[in-house]
Amino acid sequence: MIEVVISALVLASMYGLIAIGISLTWASIGMLNLAQGFIFTAGGYTAWLYAQYAEGWGLEGVGLSAGVLIFGMLGSALAGLFVGAIAFLPLQDRDNFRTRSLIATLAISLIGTQIWLILFGPQNKPLPPVFGEGRIEIGPAGMSYQQLGTIIVASVMLALVILWMRSSRRGLQMRAMMMDPLGAAVVGVSVRSTGMRVLAISGALTGLSSVLLAQVFFVSPTSGVQPLTTGLIISLAGGLGSIPGTVAAAGLIGLAEALTARYLQQSLVPFVLFAIVVLILIFRPRGLGGLLEDVRE
Amino acid sequence: MAILEIEGLSAGYGPVRVLHDLSLTIEPGERLGLVGLNGHGKTTFLSAIVGLTGWQDGSVLFRGEQIGGRRTHGMGRKTPQIVRRGIALAPQGDAIFPGLSVRENLDSGAYTGATWRSRRKRRERILEVFPPLAPLLGQTAGTLSGGERRMVSVGRALMSDASLYLVDEPSLGLAPKISLNLVAALLEIDLGDGAMIIAEQNLPLIEGRVDSVLGMHAGDLKLDVGEALGDVPPAAGVHL
Numbered sequence: 001m002i003e004v005v006i007s008a009l010v011l012a013s014m015y016g017l018i019a020i021g022i023s024l025t026w027a028s029i030g031m032l033n034l035a036q037g038f039i040f041t042a043g044g045y046t047a048w049l050y051a052q053y054a055e056g057w058g059l060e061g062v063g064l065s066a067g068v069l070i071f072g073m074l075g076s077a078l079a080g081l082f083v084g085a086i087a088f089l090p091l092q093d094r095d096n097f098r099t100r101s102l103i104a105t106l107a108i109s110l111i112g113t114q115i116w117l118i119l120f121g122p123q124n125k126p127l128p129p130v131f132g133e134g135r136i137e138i139g140p141a142g143m144s145y146q147q148l149g150t151i152i153v154a155s156v157m158l159a160l161v162i163l164w165m166r167s168s169r170r171g172l173q174m175r176a177m178m179m180d181p182l183g184a185a186v187v188g189v190s191v192r193s194t195g196m197r198v199l200a201i202s203g204a205l206t207g208l209s210s211v212l213l214a215q216v217f218f219v220s221p222t223s224g225v226q227p228l229t230t231g232l233i234i235s236l237a238g239g240l241g242s243i244p245g246t247v248a249a250a251g252l253i254g255l256a257e258a259l260t261a262r263y264l265q266q267s268l269v270p271f272v273l274f275a276i277v278v279l280i281l282i283f284r285p286r287g288l289g290g291l292l293e294d295v296r297e
Numbered sequence: 298m299a300i301l302e303i304e305g306l307s308a309g310y311g312p313v314r315v316l317h318d319l320s321l322t323i324e325p326g327e328r329l330g331l332v333g334l335n336g337h338g339k340t341t342f343l344s345a346i347v348g349l350t351g352w353q354d355g356s357v358l359f360r361g362e363q364i365g366g367r368r369t370h371g372m373g374r375k376t377p378q379i380v381r382r383g384i385a386l387a388p389q390g391d392a393i394f395p396g397l398s399v400r401e402n403l404d405s406g407a408y409t410g411a412t413w414r415s416r417r418k419r420r421e422r423i424l425e426v427f428p429p430l431a432p433l434l435g436q437t438a439g440t441l442s443g444g445e446r447r448m449v450s451v452g453r454a455l456m457s458d459a460s461l462y463l464v465d466e467p468s469l470g471l472a473p474k475i476s477l478n479l480v481a482a483l484l485e486i487d488l489g490d491g492a493m494i495i496a497e498q499n500l501p502l503i504e505g506r507v508d509s510v511l512g513m514h515a516g517d518l519k520l521d522v523g524e525a526l527g528d529v530p531p532a533a534g535v536h537l
Contacts, residue, residue, distance in 0.1 A: 093371050169413055176394045176405050182373075183392035185349070187453065188409040190377040 002141035008251070008258040010147045013154030016250030017209035018231030020158070020243060021202030027178040027241030029195040030098050031088060035105040036206055036231060037224030038112035039079040043207025044219035045116065046075025048125045055128070065130040069153070072211035073204040080203025083108055084196045092192060109228075116221035124218030127211065150212045157208055161201065162243060174198060178241060206231075230257075230273065237277045239287025248288045252276070298361050300325055300461050300492040301346070306355035306365065308345040315341040317516045318355070323461075323492045328484065330503040331496040333513030339496035340389050342513065343463045347386055348375040359384065359461065381409045385459035389466050391450040395439030399430060402438045402449050406456030416456070423452040426482050444475040451483060460491040468499050476502065 018036060025033045033039075050071035054064050087104035091097055131149030135142045165171035177184040177194050185191065210219075213227060230253065238249035253273055260272045284290055301323040308316040315338045323329055331339050345353050348364070351372050357365025364379050380386070385406070393402050403423055407416040424431045427448040433441065438449055451467060467483060468476030476499070483495070484506045496513075497503050503510070512519040 093374055169408065172397075172401060172405060173408060175397060179394040179396050180392050182349075182388060183394055183405075185373045185376040186347070186380060186386050186388055186392060187405050187457070188377045188380040189405075192374070 002139075004255075004258045004262050006141070006143045006147055007262070008255040010150050010254075011257050012250040012254030013151050014209050014212045015227065015230045015234055015254065016247060017154055017157065017205045017212075018227050019234035019238065019246050019250055020161070021205045022231050023235040023238060023240050023242070023246045024174075024178075024198055025202045026235070028174060028198045029088060029092070029177075029191065031101040031105065032098070033083065033087075033105050033199075033202070034102065034228070035083045035087065035108040035112065036202075037228035038109045039076045039083060039203050039206050040210045040224035040227050041112070041116055041219065041221065042079035043072040043074075043076030043203075043210040044127070044214050044223060045120060045125070046207075047072035047127055047211050047214070048219050051128050064128060065132075068127060068130055069208065069211055073207040076207025076210060077200045077203040080199040080201075080206070081196060083203075084199040088195055088199065089192060092195070109224075113221050113224075120221065122221065124220045126218055127214040130211065130215060146215045150215065153208070154212065157205065158247070161205065165243075170194075170197065229270070233273050233277050237280045237287055239284075239289030242287065242289025245287050245289025249280075252288070299323060299358070300327070300360060302356075302358040303346075303365070304356040304358075306342075306345060306353065306357060308341055308350040308353035308355075310351035315350075315516050316345060316353075319516075319518055321511075321518060323494070325460075325490040325492060326488055327492045327509070328488070328507040329492070329494045330500075330507040330510040331494055331513055332498065332500050332503075332510055333496075335498065337513045338516040339513050340465055341516075343386060343465050343494065343496055344388075346461075346463060347379045347384055349373050349386075380457075383457075383459045384461045384463065385454040385457045386463045387451045387454035387465060387467070389469065391446050393438050393446055393449050393453065395437070397438055398434065399436055399438055399441070399449055400434040403430075403452055403456055406453035407458075409457055412456070412458045419456050423455055426455065426486060427452055427479075444471050444479065447471060447479060451479070455486065462488075462491065462493040464493065464495045466496055466498060468497060468502055481506075 018040065022033060022036055025031055047068045050067055051064065054067055083105060086108060087101045091100045091104065094100060129146065131145040133145065135144050136148065165175055173184065173189045173194055174197070177189055177191060181191060209227065217223060234249045234253050235246055237253060238246035253276065256272050256276055257269050260269050280287060299322050303319060303321045306316055306319045307314060319342065331342065333339050341350055344350050346357060348368065349372060352369050353365065354367045355365055356363065359382060362382070364382065394405065400420070403420050404416050407413050407419055412419065429445065430448055430452065433445060438446065441449065447467060451464060454462060454464065464483060467479055471479065480502045495503055495507065
């Protein structure tokens with residue numbers, strides 16, 4: 001049972017980061033970013049490229065690990081800005097921005113996969129283990145360094161983002177824009193520059209998730225598809241825009257995935273996840289966030 | 298130099314033209330009341346000053362600098378820059394941030410430039426104008442009553458370092474006594490070299506307390522309201 005809980009926490013950490021990126025982007029600029037999978041893969045390849053060079057220079061240990069994490073986040077943040085330059089800035093004040101940007105990000109996602117295929121080929125690229133190899137035993141169960149590291153790094157990153165949003169001026173501007181775009185414009189908050197900032201931050205979170213997930217899987221041209229789907233499921237279940245809701249939904253979905261994989265079958269996971277999100281949206285149209293926060297919209 | 302010099306301003310949304318070739322000049326220290334029925338363009342007029350209309354055309358000089366001009370799309374795109382030059386708008390329907398506390402809502406009015414550092418002092422000043430807000434500072438703005446929300450919205454506009462304050466229908470939807478207090482507090486504020494435009498449907502609320510009153514009818518500025526009041530002088534530079 002403890003193994004299931006640990007596995008659930010690891011899954012929640014990895015997918016929760018993408019989900020928060022999707023959720024923030026939707027709530028602040030009204031764009032459902034289907035290119036989040038492309039952004040995910042961009043971080044994976046950037047980290048892989050860095051690892052290639054770093055190993056060539058003989059770098060190892062903490063330097064290598066920290067670099068992989070940082071370059072993964074950096075690559076995805078840049079990809080987020082790239083998506084913003086194509087799907088957000090030119091379309092932002094047109095009619096039907098939500099539909100247009102949805103189509104634009106879908107296009108980036110599809111074309112992006114082909115670009116990765118051309119640049120890096122179809123082979124899977126492994127990332128070096130960031131947290132070292134080994135296990136710690138806690139009572140009857142144990143967890144690997146990779147699992148422990150994933151949970152800690154994701155939690156610290158999430159805490160930093162929440163702290164920044166709660167206490168800094170830029171964070172306050174971002175939250176203001178999420179709640180009332182007109183009010184934000186009236187107090188001098190630019191939707192365009194704040195929107196790009198949101199895309200960069202969402203990208204960095206996605207890049208971190210990409211590096212963490214690549215500890216278990218590989219980086220490949222299509223490796224962003226499944227995380228995008230799970231991220232979308234979590235952000236929907238959490239009630240797009242609510243950070244506490246998204247965190248709760250990540251825990252719930254992670255647990256569901258871990259339980260299904262352990263007691264049923266791995267192949268049933270998507271069915272179970274979609275069933276959960278459908279049920280949540282039937283009974284709680286605003287997702288779990290509606291339960292956790294008294295005032296929204 | 299005039300605070301605001303508007304010349305031939307037309308504005309609207311899509312195919313609809315709401316404002317027809319308006320001109321208006323406001324001098325430092327002036328309080329202008331803008332009265333008129335619903336749907337005659339008061340809100341559009343205030344919105345056009347900060348670039349929040351669908352399209353607009355005509356010169357808007359703010360302290361000698363052009364902030365208007367012809368614009369066919371890009372609603373609100375220039376608004377943050379215009380606001381940062383020193384124009385504060387308390388828009389119709391509050392537009393406060395429901396999930397932020399009253400304190401954070403007020404502070405958001407001081408985002409622009411160096412005012413952020415003096416936000417505590419500014420907040421104290423707002424609480425002197427609207428004392429009922431003092432015990433509510435930590436409360437989430439979405440849970441406030443209509444009158445309190447309006448105070449937050451107007452207070453947020455007053456937090457900034459503006460020289461032109463635009464207040465859109467401060468009394469809308471409020472109980473008479475509450476709107477009376479709110480407008481009274483608003484009109485007692487020391488503007489210094491600044492100026493203020495208050496759009497208001499309820500003429501008796503502002504009558505005699507503003508320097509001039511203009512009527513707004515079918516997207517045009519009229520003097521008849523001022524003439525009807527007798528002793529209220531017409532605003533400078535109005536072309537009919």
